[in-house]
Amino acid sequence: MDDIQNILGAMMRVAIDPQTAAVAIAVIGLNIHFGYTGLLNIGQSAFMLLGAYGFAISITQGVPMFFAILIGLALALVFALVLGVPTLKLRGDYLAIVTISAAEIIRYVGRSVGIGWLTDLTKGAQGIPGSQYRAPFTNLSFFGDGSTTLLPFNYTDVAGGSVVVRLIGWVVVIALIVLLVRIARGKVALTGAARTGAMVGAVVVAALLALFLVPVTQRNTGANGLWFTAVAWTVVGLSVLLLLGLTRSPWGRALRGVREDEDAMRSLGKNVFAIKMQALVIGGLFGALGGMMYVLPATVQPDSMGRTLTFFCYTALLLGGAATIWGPVLGSLIFYVGRAFVIAVSQTYLQDGSSPIGFMSNQQTQQFAFIVVGVALMLLVIFRPQGILGDKRELRFNV
Amino acid sequence: MSETTTPTTGSTGGALADPAERRRLMSTVTPEPGAAKADPILKVDKITRQFGGITAVDVEHLEVQRGVITALIGPNGAGKTTFFNLITGFDKPTSAGHGAHWEFDGRALNRTSASSVARSGMVRTFQLTKSLSRMTVMENMMLGAQGQAGESLAKALFRPFWAGEEKQIEEKALELLARFKLHEKRADFAGSLSGGQRKLLEMARALMSDPKMIMLDEPMAGVNPALTQSLLGHIQSLRDEGMTVLFVEHDMHVVRHISDWVVVMAEGRVVAEGAADTVMSNPAVIDAYLGAHHDTDLGDDDLLDDATMERLEQEVAAEETEREEGKA
Amino acid sequence: MARGLAVTLLLVLVAPLLLLVTSRSADAVTLCVPKKDETACIAGTMGSRSDPIADVDVVLTKPDGTTESQTTAEDGKFSFQVDAAGEYLVGVDPETLPKGSELRPPSNPTLEGPDGALKVTVALGQTRAATLTVRAADYDDSTSKLEEAVQSAFNGLRLGLLLALASVGLSLIYGTTGISNFAHAEQVTLGGMVGYGFANVMGLPLWLAGLLVVIVCAATGYGQDRLLWQPLRRRGLGLTQLMIVTIGLSLAMQYAFQYFVGSRTVRVVVESATSVELGPIRTTVTSLVCMAIAVVVLIAVGFALLRTRIGRATRAVSDNPALAQASGIDTDKVIRLVWTVAMGLAGLSGMLYALVVNGIKWDTGLQILLLLFAAVTLGGLGTAFGALIGSIVIGLVVEMSPLVIPGDFKYAAALLILILLLLVRPQGLLGRAQRVG
Incomplete structure (x- = not known):
């Protein structure tokens, strides 16, 4: 049971991690690109990296944080324009090749030591340590010092943390999640405010219960502490609202029109190039915002924001369901928690020394998790391309 | 309608609902390729398009009369669809910059993109329907409306800017859907419609923009006979409301039934023009269809009178004997 | 069928790697491993x-x-x-x-x-x-510039030929199936890794190891199409989805390499190659032999495409699959062959690459994938001969750009050229403009 509680603890820490939230924001951007507009952007990590560089370098150069954020966003905007102009008039696979190439160029330039002044700004492959740009953000915290346990009232307080209490708790959590997914997919006959209310209620209860079962202790303000967590998930919430507003508007309808058939949209007098460009920019801005959030508790290291991160974003998006409002958030959560689960399980049961059948080294457990991610991505696309929240009806009309 | 409006130059809309009036108008046009029309809405000059070494389209001059239904016919590979693509901005003429010129309603379109062509009032449909499959029928329709404030990114987030307009568009869409008998299907994905229903949807969607001229690329292809009747009815009523219709069609029965003027293309060129009942007997037309092999899909109608058919058959037979003799 | 697919998917992935299981910790390099907070x-x-x-x-x-x-x-x-x-x-x-x-x-x-x-x-x-x-101690910027350029051009040609082996296959796959295969470069790595397994770990003679590499890699190509791509084609999976499947495959393969071989560089042959000087060019005998092999194989592929029945069928499928099928070509058979040959070529490319640059690593493919895509796009998507020319151009750009810009920008330079080319000639050097609408 202790093993299981440890594994659950590891999963819970990842679930509320600000970096998970940061990826969720970037995936929201990717959802606008790929899910709604059908743009094959395989360089989302570059938008994140540019946002992170713009933000971190500005602060290390003494720019106030507000403007540093704007500079990060501006870099992503320029990048989107530069990528879009040559490719958005061409067939979709060109955008894919150009975005992935451009993302690599950004990474190479970031880790380059060939140009002195540039290396002074980016610090090459080692990257800019978080301590050099984190301060203005940490100083905004009004959470004070010390640390907080989420939740302070938890399973240890009930019946001495008995196994039965925990099992019942998990059954309820799983039931709530199933209910939530069914509501989100329209399987439960609820509409309007009742639907929203039921969903919010289920989310809150499930989250509280999960924290009750797996309490996590965080420092209030330090890097990766409660302040970071709170801000990151608040930004995720705002991003979802923004996504909701944008995609439910006629503009969002035009995006989906472009995804379905560009020529049809042209014949209806829509400026397809402009729509695609707007989508590329907006999604890129979300990417940059996610990138800033991603590096706040960490370092701006170009190699940690390369292709693999983009592929993670795609896996998360497809897992949650492309072209859905909650898909990116749900997908990112499931993806990172699932990966933490694979790592924790293989470290607990498959690593030599920690269990009798163990045969992996510590590094191999990490690599094993990546292999699982890759295979999961393949199986997901093959067997459930609409993701968890996607509409199965859409599958019949493959594009 | 016809008794209230008097035809004036530049705006014959509505007046041409009267068949006699149309016949009178079109009888003033000389039935020859590139003939001048009384009030052309579309004028095309020197458009050529080559693919590799093959000339797909080579149109010297063509005018399309406002307010009537013009059919564009020709054997397979005559360049009809390519011609459509060229004038609607979906393709660029090889002759661009070398004298190619075409104008719609007095506005030059030489350098205009496909979307601007549509915005200027000339809306087209496609031979292979382009319904937006993973969107509902209603969403398909709503996309047809022009100049929506809510489609601008700056206003998209602020509902008050576009809520009223959205409501109007919705009403208009429902009206059109009712007229095209797609009302029941409005919440279904467009991808789930039958081929014929998609054609109807595409036409209805095109009408959302209140076009001056609608260009239909084989609107009847793959549509079952029952729907064909209603489609024909719709096309005629569009004309009666003052819209100009240009359509590509293979089925001669249809062409004869509804068109006021017929343009015949073969091997990229306009080879004949004329009223539907006379143009079919034009020797150039017969040549065109024969030249493109004998398996012409002229339709099940008695398009060519018995005597001509007999002559054609004799010619075919003669050719065949010749070929066999050549082999032997 | 769903379960069968899942199982076969895993088999396809893991099978070639089982070869390498034996090779773990074969050559002992005492590498320092840092301990957190200690060393x-x-x-x-x-x-x-x-x-x-x-x-x-x-x-x-x-x-x-x-x-x-x-x-x-x-x-x-x-x-x-x-x-x-x-x-x-x-x-x-x-x-x-x-x-x-x-x-x-x-x-x-x-x-x-x-x-x-x-x-x-x-x-x-x-x-x-x-x-x-x-x-060189007597290094002198002014006089050696030209020699350096000649040397770089030679290295560029060498890289280009090796890239061409892989990119021709990538281009053929794109042409016949429409798939942008992101896992293609991992097949190149696989070639080098399998070569390491045969030649270094098992100690087979190099020529035999090379032959076995090509056979094993071609077999993975056959297996992949038989077990993965063909069933997916039959299911009617869209091209975008297929592309994401290849991304997943590439991710899984990279980490499978790391899992089984580790993240160090492994070498196919242990002893250093004999170096030779040809005028201003310094190179190794191995490099020259590898280049010769690449040229011979490329000529053979070109000949097969142009002159043999099956080659013509392949090009026909590339041009217009529906038409090819209608005219009696068994497209499934052609595509199966294309996958087999393409993977064999990629494996050969990886083996030669490992020999020429003295080793191969789990992320070698990651580094050259973009060069391959750049080469294929540069030449014109789906045209095999375009891929050949594109590869040579990319190889030259990568190796010669350090003459004018800092060395760590050399890959960036190649990709930048690609983006610039798309601006002026989107269909690539040898591609044809497509009919729209």
Whole structure:
């Protein structure tokens, strides 16, 4: 049971991690690109990296944080324009090749030591340590010092943390999640405010219960502490609202029109190039915002924001369901928690020394998790391309 | 309608609902390729398009009369669809910059993109329907409306800017859907419609923009006979409301039934023009269809009178004997 | 069918790697592994990966002024373990350098320490790379520029030929199936890895190992199409979805390499290659043989495409699959063959690449994937001969660009050329403009 509680603890820490939230924001951007507009952007990590560089370098150069954020966003905007102009008039696979190439160029330039002044700004492959740009953000915290346990009232307080209490708790959590997914997919006959209310209620209860079962202790303000967590998930919430507003508007309808058939949209007098460009920019801005959030508790290291991160974003998006409002958030959560689960399980049961059948080294457990991610991505696309929240009806009309 | 409006130059809309009036108008046009029309809405000059070494389209001059239904016919590979693509901005003429010129309603379109062509009032449909499959029928329709404030990114987030307009568009869409008998299907994905229903949807969607001229690329292809009747009815009523219709069609029965003027293309060129009942007997037309092999899909109608058919058959037979003799 | 697919998917992935299981920890390189909060490592290669220098005394000067020295082995590697964070200096004993050469100062002047040493700053728990390169002592910028250019052009041609082997296959796959295969470069890595398994671990003669590499890799191609791509085609999976499947496959393969072989560079042959000089060009016998093999194979592929029945069928399918099928060509058979041949070529390319640059690593494919895509796009998507020309151009750009811009921008330069080309000629060098609408 202790093993299981440890594994659950590891999963819970990842679930509320600000970096998970940061990826969720970037995936929201990717959802606008790929899910709604059908743009094959395989360089989302570059938008994140540019946002992170713009933000971190500005602060290390003494720019106030507000403007540093704007500079990060501006870099992503320029990048989107530069990528879009040559490719958005061409067939979709060109955008894919150009975005992935451009993302690599950004990474190479970031880790380059060939140009002195540039290396002074980016610090090459080692990257800019978080301590050099984190301060203005940490100083905004009004959470004070010390640390907080989420939740302070938890399973240890009930019946001495008995196994039965925990099992019942998990059954309820799983039931709530199933209910939530069914509501989100329209399987439960609820509409309007009742639907929203039921969903919010289920989310809150499930989250509280999960924290009750797996309490996590965080420092209030330090890097990766409660302040970071709170801000990151608040930004995720705002991003979802923004996504909701944008995609439910006629503009969002035009995006989906472009995804379905560009020529049809042209014949209806829509400026397809402009729509695609707007989508590329907006999604890129979300990417940059996610990138800033991603590096706040960490370092701006170009190699940690390369292709693999983009592929993670795609896996998360497809897992949650492309072209859905909650898909990116749900997908990112499931993806990172699932990966933490694979790592924790293989470290607990498959690593030599920690269990009798163990045969992996510590590094191999990490690599094993990546292999699982890759295979999961393949199986997901093959067997459930609409993701968890996607509409199965859409599958019949493959594009 | 016809008794209230008097035809004036530049705006014959509505007046041409009267068949006699149309016949009178079109009888003033000389039935020859590139003939001048009384009030052309579309004028095309020197458009050529080559693919590799093959000339797909080579149109010297063509005018399309406002307010009537013009059919564009020709054997397979005559360049009809390519011609459509060229004038609607979906393709660029090889002759661009070398004298190619075409104008719609007095506005030059030489350098205009496909979307601007549509915005200027000339809306087209496609031979292979382009319904937006993973969107509902209603969403398909709503996309047809022009100049929506809510489609601008700056206003998209602020509902008050576009809520009223959205409501109007919705009403208009429902009206059109009712007229095209797609009302029941409005919440279904467009991808789930039958081929014929998609054609109807595409036409209805095109009408959302209140076009001056609608260009239909084989609107009847793959549509079952029952729907064909209603489609024909719709096309005629569009004309009666003052819209100009240009359509590509293979089925001669249809062409004869509804068109006021017929343009015949073969091997990229306009080879004949004329009223539907006379143009079919034009020797150039017969040549065109024969030249493109004998398996012409002229339709099940008695398009060519018995005597001509007999002559054609004799010619075919003669050719065949010749070929066999050549082999032997 | 769903379960069958899942199982076969795993089999396809894992089967070729089982070959490598035996090879774990075959050659013992004592590499420093940093421990969190206790130790840190400074490691590097003397010379370059493709041209390591053995028997050089590398001297580490600690922040407190004490020194420590190591002599490089055959692979030019050195690896110091330190137990304090701080700024270290890495230099060499000039006496031990090969005659007539000297240490090249670091490209970033701020990192230059006394006597041309390199400043390295480490924190505990980290490994920092220290790259020491040498140049001729009588190195003179003005006169050697031309020689350098000739040498770079030669290296570019070599890289281009190796890329071409892989990119022709990538292009054929794109042409016949429409798939942009992101896992293609991992097949290149696989070739090198399998070569390492046969030649180095099992000790087979090189030519036999090479032959087996091609056979094994071609078999993975056959298997992949039989078990994965063909069933997916039958299910009618969209091209975008297929592309994402290849991304997943590539991710899984990369980490499978790491899992089974580790994240170090492995070499197909242990002993250093004999070097030769052809006028101003310095190269190795291995390089020349590899280039010759690449040229012969490429000519054979070209001949097959142009002159044989099956080659013509392949090009027909590439042009218009529906039409080809209607005219009686068994497209499934053609596509199966294309996958088999393409993977065989990719494997050969990986094997040769590993020989030429003296080793292969789990992420070698990652590095060249974009070069392959750039080559294929540059030449015109789906045209096999375009891919050939594109590869040569990309190879030359990558190797020659360091003459004018900093060396670590060389891949970026190749990709930039691609983006610029798309601006002026989107269909690629040999591609045809498509009919729209």
